[in-house]
Amino acid sequence: MHTLQSDPAELYLEFLTALGIGLLIGLERERNPTAKAGVRTFAIVGVFGALCGGLAEHLNSYWLVGVGLVLVGLMIISAYFMERAAEEDPGTTTSAALLVCFTLGAATTLGFRQIAVMLGVVTTVLLYFKPELAGLAKRLERRDLLSVLQFAVLSFVILPVLPDETLGPYEAINPRNVWLMVVLISGIGLAGYLALRLVGGRKGLPLLGLLGGVVSSTATTVLYSRHARSHAELVDGAVLVILLANLVVVVRLAVLTWVAAPGLLPTLLPIEACALLPGGAAVALLYRRMRRESEPPVPQTSNPTELKTAFTFAALYAIVLMLAAWLHDLAGIQGLYAVAFVSGLTDVDPITLSALHLYGMSTVSAGQAATTITVALLSNIGFKLGMALVLGGVHLFRHCVVPMAAVAAGALIGLFLFA
Secondary structure, X not given: OOOOOOOHHHHHHHHHHHHHHHHHHHHHHHOOOOOOOOHHHHHHHHHHHHHHHHHHHHHOOXXXXXXXXXXXXXXXHHHHHOOOOOOOOOOHHHHHHHHHHHHHHHHHOXXXXXXXXXXXXXXXXXXXXXXXXXXXXXXXXXXXXXXXXXXXXXHHHHHHHOOOOOEOHHXXXXXXXXXXXXXXXXXXXXXXXXXXXXXXXXXXXXXXXXXXXXXXXXXXXXXXXXXXXXXXXHHHHHHHHHHHHHHHHHHHHHHHHHHHOHHHHHHHHXXXXXXXXXXXXXXXXXXXXXXXXXXXXXXXOOOOOOHHHHHHHHHHHHHHHHHHHHHHHHHOHHHHHHHHHHXXXXXXXXXXXXXXXXXXXXXXXXXXXXXXXXXXXXXXXXXHHHXXXXXXXXXXXXXXXXXXXXXXXXXXXXXXXXX
């Protein structure tokens, strides 16, 4: 905060920033021939906002910003009611952009210059990508929008009200941290879920394998195992998708570690690299010789942000946390490895987050945490191979076992070398 007399260079920079924001938004609006406001209007409104903010700060009379906003609003209303052709832009978006421009201009002289610049760029991006955003909205179905709303409930309604304190036996459970992990997993799943819904089967098998792995590698493995059983000539494509989906699991573990316990990355990343290298080589070789499917099926996955799904994951994560703490206290690190093996059969996320939590509390070392996560990964790979055998038959299993065993062997080698 400053007065108009203090630090003129800083004040000039603030006014130039407000002018730049107005020019940036105005340039985008100038592209619309029916918009009633263009480069000059937005630039002037931005500077007007900066003047109102600067005077308000100098005179300690912040009502001046409100007066300026009202004046801009009256200008918009007068322009809106002027006679215009029926095909012209009614001005709703441009009017809103003018109000934002004035407010951002005022923010530059009220001590929020960096935030004003960021929001100015975001506003311009939103205005520029109108066709793409409109097309995206039309492709989304009701359940997709419901997913976004449910994620908002998980993140901004439930999370803030949970207590931030340790509870339960061994003080292993922090309700807010547990739900924060739910938000993290749901957010990753939601991104993949929406991308998968928008892409469909049009972009080919590799992209479906990647997105399917982000949403649910288990659901992807189930679908393509059944697909390979009923379409024996498409086994190579099914193997490609299943392998990619399960390689994404390895990448997910790295992302979770980076978010929850970045100090573990130097130990875990070399192990995961050893797992990814043979898997990536197998994908490259398989992709070169496989026959593409014209319209591959899309995995039908459940909405990752449903409250039932979220509460189930929270309960499972809390149980794994308590079980891991109890068995670690009872049987040492071997008890934690046993939990990792059993938990990893169906889902590696809960035990991974539990291991990261224990590492963050200095209960286990980096090597022990990395070993726990690797045990869960190996257990999960074995479970997926069993699914391929049961659901896809011996033919699919023979094609899956070598590349997936190579991934498991790479993880084991990395474990012995780096943990």
